[in-house]
Amino acid sequence: MLRLVLNILWLLLGGGIVAGLVWMFISLICFISIIGIPWGRACFNIALFSFWPFGSDAIDREELSGKDDIGTSPFGTIGNIIWFFLAGIWLAIAHVCVAICYAVTIIGIPFAIQHIKFAGISLAPIGKSVVSYEIAAAAKAKNAAAKVDAIRS
Numbered sequence: 001m002l003r004l005v006l007n008i009l010w011l012l013l014g015g016g017i018v019a020g021l022v023w024m025f026i027s028l029i030c031f032i033s034i035i036g037i038p039w040g041r042a043c044f045n046i047a048l049f050s051f052w053p054f055g056s057d058a059i060d061r062e063e064l065s066g067k068d069d070i071g072t073s074p075f076g077t078i079g080n081i082i083w084f085f086l087a088g089i090w091l092a093i094a095h096v097c098v099a100i101c102y103a104v105t106i107i108g109i110p111f112a113i114q115h116i117k118f119a120g121i122s123l124a125p126i127g128k129s130v131v132s133y134e135i136a137a138a139a140k141a142k143n144a145a146a147k148v149d150a151i152r153s
Contacts, residue, residue: 007052014111019095027047030043059129059136064136076127080123080127083124089123093119095119100112
């Protein structure tokens with residue numbers, strides 16, 4: 001229930017509509033320029049995440065599925081490096097500036113935290129999936145257990 005209330009407040013007061021529409025616009029621009037389709041897909045996922053962020057987390061698809069794909073391969077890394085210099089740093093700065101504005105007020109701190117999450121994902125969006133906190137925690141715990149087992153053997 002708290003997540004629902006926070007998501008509705010985020011949508012109306014926390015910049016959810018604006019952030020989501022900006023990310024949709026960036027996604028559209030990327031899709032129009034055929035070569036930008038991988039970035040457009042990542043931006044579209046972030047746009048959906050921007051509309052309803054409470055209760056969700058962005059994690060690497062490799063960590064989620066346990067398999068490599070093109071977004072988590074060296075091609076994804078190259079795409080994230082290109083993205084970082086062309087748009088990622090500027091979007092991250094914008095999200096951090098908005099987060100600072102929200103953090104000044106005590107009641108805006110949850111919104112500031114969400115903008116900091118968006119700043120992090122906007123630096124390297126390719127190869128990320130947006131899932132609920134529970135699924136993200138389960139995937140991270142499973143991968144951690146597998147790494148511990150690998151170290152022990």
